[in-house]
Amino acid sequence: MKTPPLTSLRAFEATARHLSFSEAGDELFVTHAAISHHVRRLEEWFESELFIRKGRSIALTRSGETLFRHLSPALAEIAETCTRVKALGGKQALTVGCIPSIASRWLVPNLQLFTAENPEVDLRVLYASENQKFSQSGIDVLITLGKEDADGVVSEQLFSRLTKPVCSPKFLAEHGPFDTPDAFISVPLLHDESRKGWRDWFAAAHAPWTGGDNWPVYQDFNLLFTAAIAGHGIALCPVDTFRNEIEAGDLIVLSDIATNTESYYFGTYSKNTPRAALNFVEWFVALANWTKTK
Template sequence: MQLPPLNALRAFEATARLMSLSKAGDELHVTHAAISHQIKHLETWLGRKLLQKSGRGVALTPAGAEYYLAVSGALAAIAHATGNMRRDHNMRSITVGCIPSIASRWLVPALPSFRESDPDLDVRIVYARAEERFDDESLDVLITMGEDLSAGRESRLLFSRRNQPVASVHYLAKRNWTIENVPFARADLLHDESVDGWKEWFRKAELKPTEPIRGPIFQDFNILATAVIAGHGVALCPVEVFRREIERGDLVVLSDISTAETQGYYLITSAWAKKPVRRFAEWFIQECNSSSLR
């Protein structure tokens, strides 16, 4: 095989990904000058210009962009294969990172059925932050909001994040309102992290809210869910995630107008995930598709 110098490849991949010689040097624990030398060495070896100056940083040439796609995928494959070699060969356990809203409503309640179907595989569940990205050194599966388009990753959609106004029937009865006739401007609005979600909904609904928009703001989405089910007010919730609560009648959808339609919750694995990880992924995707919102 005619392979280029591997240290130079690592320097090029890091620089192209970070768009900075200095940041690449920090990541690889070498100097800015060393990174520059390695890239020049690689360009000489290939006979092609890969990077060019762009302001205070660097940019890929067309040839560099094409080469980066191949190099990043190949290095990701090597890293994953190496990680697998260092793990238990028989893979008796997997680690699943999951954001709290999906863990509490879907993953944890369904786990007994996975243990019945795959009793020899232990599953370790850890909470993941919404901004956390997949790292196959610490996780086998990540269930989070948003997909991962990085090389060597597979993202599969679990739920749309389409948000619609919901409330409990007890709240509506307390206010003498019907599902078809909710005066949203006078409702007790519940907020997820900020009032921006409701601002966007009122804009799309072409309704004028009471100014300023009031109501409790919840940092944790599970606390917001508890509040709306308990009848404290009206919340914008991802209706697919709350499918079972809606089907049971714990919550009712108050409007067809929605926000965040293009966003979603995804299950992310390595593109080279082992069979136990793929079995878990297929099982959980099937669980999430087990009933549909009409």
């Protein structure tokens, strides 16, 4: 056998947790002798002792400690998965990974529309990083930056990443106007993860980057735009993603000079994806396109 029997592994894990054959037997509803037998089978399989036996007390050996450290969370995950599958009944499981900016502004606010139309889907939404790859994610649909060209994978274009400087109406009234790139130099420039974005914007504006290194860097995209809406400075904004805030007047676009002009957000999924995942992608693509024409 490539792996030991699961029953023996469960017996070992319970024994290691309690450091008692009797208590492990009580938990698993078997006798002390049965637990001892399973542990012996494991020790024969590993060709190594897993417990140090001292009279009626036991302690883990180094091999036993290593096995227990990895086995206990693995068995807990198996139990959780089985419980979830059992609870599904006739439902279809669907896991969507989404970067925070799209999740907070588009996915979560509209998700009840999808769940109302697809009550048979058991949906889980997870945060994804901007550079995460679908083939390495273990999820059904990935919404993030960039198109993935791996075999057996489809990427549907969602939002443009065309990026322009924005600020709140209050900040514009107090510090504007911003008619030229030079006008941006003397005010707080808010950065997303690094200062490269503003350097790229000044390069696109054919203007020298002469400052801004002392202003805050926000690792989380949503924190950056909370700061911008609160009037703390000027942020670089993918205007398609934040078009609701722009249309509502919470953010003002300050210039037509843009970066990321050929960059997009994509929804990526397998060509052999379950129907629930395909339904979700079709719904989300339609949502992105419909809101562009409001």
